[in-house]
Amino acid sequence: MSGPATTPRNALGTDATEETSVQARNALILPSDHPPTDNARVVVAWKKAFLASGQWPWELLPENIRPQQWSQGLAEKFAQIIITVKSLDDITFAEVVSFIVEQIPKHTRKDTAGVFTPSDCDLARDWLEQRRRSHSRSLREPTFERATLAQRKRSSDRTSPALQDTNSTPFSRKRQKMTPSSPCPDLNTTQHDPVDSDPDFNTIHASAETTRFRSLSLGTPSDKVTPKKAYCEWLSVRRDHALTDLQDAREAQKACTEGLESQARRKESLVVQKQVVEKEVEDAKKHMDQVIQQGTTNAKTLSGLSAIKQATGGNCPDEIIDMFTKFEVLVEGQEAAVTRAKAELETQEARVQEVDQGITEMDVTLDQLTQRKHNQEHCIKEKEQEEKGYDCLVRIAKLGIAGLVEAGEGALDVLNEWIDLAEEGASRRESS
Helix, strand or coil: CCCCCCCCECCCCCEHHHHHHHHHHHHCCCCCCCCCCCCHHHHHHHHHHHHHHCCCHHHHCCHHHCCCCCCHHHHHHHHHHHHHHHCCCCCCHHHHHHHHHHHHHHCCCHHHCCCCCHHHHHHHHHHHHHHHHHHHHHHHHHHHHHHHHHHHHHHHHCCCHHHHHHHCCCHHHHHHHHCCCCCCCCCCCCCCCCCCCCHHHHHHHHHHHHHHHHHHHCCCCCCCCCHHHHHHHHHHHHHHHHHHHHHHHHHHHHHHHHHHHHHHHHHHHHHHHHHHHHHHHHHHHHHHHHHHHHHHHHHHHHHHHHHHHHHCCCCCCHHHHHHHHHHHHHHHCHHHHHHHHHHHHHHHHHHHHHHHHHHHHHHHHHHHHHHHHHHHHHHHHHHHHHHHHHHHHHHHHHHHHHHHHHCCHHHHHHHHHHHHHHHHHHHHHHHC
C-alpha cells in the first residue's frame, strides 16, 4: 500500500504551494483607490482575500458600510472568512456579505453605528461554522452508520471468541465505557473529553472520533488525531482569537489616545482664539464709545456755530460758514457711524459666543473620549487575562495528567487553590 501523498517541498523546507502563494501575493499591486493603511499585515490580508475571491475585500462590501480605516484585526478576520467561503461548496460570498449587512443595524455603540467591525466578522465566522457543522453532520452520519454495521458484520464472521466478544460490543456502549465520569478528563489518554457544551470542540471531537473508529474498523492507518491533540488545537485557536481581540483593543485605545491628544490641541487653539476675539470685543466697545463721544462733541460744536450764525444775521466770516457746513455733515453722519460701531461690536460678541460653544462641545467630546479610553483600558485588561487564561489551558492540556503529577503534590495543591479562588469569583459574579 502506497503512503499518503506529500506536499512538494523546496530546498528551504517550505511547502511549494505555500511558496507559490507567497509569490502570487507579492506580485499583486493594490489599486490606486485602496483604503489608506501603513500596516503591512493589513495589505497581506487584503491580498489573501483577493487571491481567494478575485475581488478586493472592500469591493465585496456595499459602499455604505465600507470602513474608511481597516484595522489589522478586521482585515485578517475578513480575509479568513473569505478563504473559508472559498473552500465551501454550499455557501457563496454574497450570502456571507448579506449576513454581515444584516448585523450592522444591530450595533448598539455610537462609535460603531453603521460601520463594519471585527465583531461582525466573529458573528459571520460563527454563522459559517454552524452551516459547516450542519453540512458535515448530514454527510457524516450515514457513513458512520454504515461503517458501524460493516464492523458488526465482520465481527460476527470471525472465529476467535476474544475478538468476537470485543468487536460485537455496540460502539455506543464502548464509548460509555471509555468516557470517564469525572468532569476533569485525563488528557494523556485517548478517552473522550466531556466538553459537550462547546459546539466548536464537539465538531473537532466528532471528527477525531470518526477517524479513530475508522482506523479500528476498516484497518486503515490512524492519523493520530486524539481528543487531547484536538483539544489542544481548539484551545490554541481560542487563544489566537483572544490575542487578535487584544490587538484590536490596543489599536482602538491607541486611536482613542490620538483622538484625545488631537481634541486637546483643538481646545487649546480655541482658548487662544477666544482670547483674541475677546480683545477685539474690547476694541470694538472702545471704538463705539469714541464714536458716541465724538458725535456728542460735534453736536455741541455745531450748536455753537449755529448760534454765532444766527447772532450775526448770516454775515459771519467765511471760516465760520465753512466750519458750520463741515460739522453739519459730521452730525448728519453720526447715526450711521454709531450703527456701524454697534454692528462691529455685535459681530465680535457673536464670535465669542461661537468660540465658547465650541469649547463647551469640545469639553463634552473630551469627556466622552476619556471615558472611552477608560473603558478600553478595562477591556484590554480583560482581554489580557483571557489570553493568559487560554495560554495556561494550552500548557496544562499539553502537560496532561502525567505532567501535572510529575510537578509534585505541592504544585497540584497550589493549582487547585487557584482554581478554587477562580470558582469562588465566578460564583460571586453570577450571584451579583
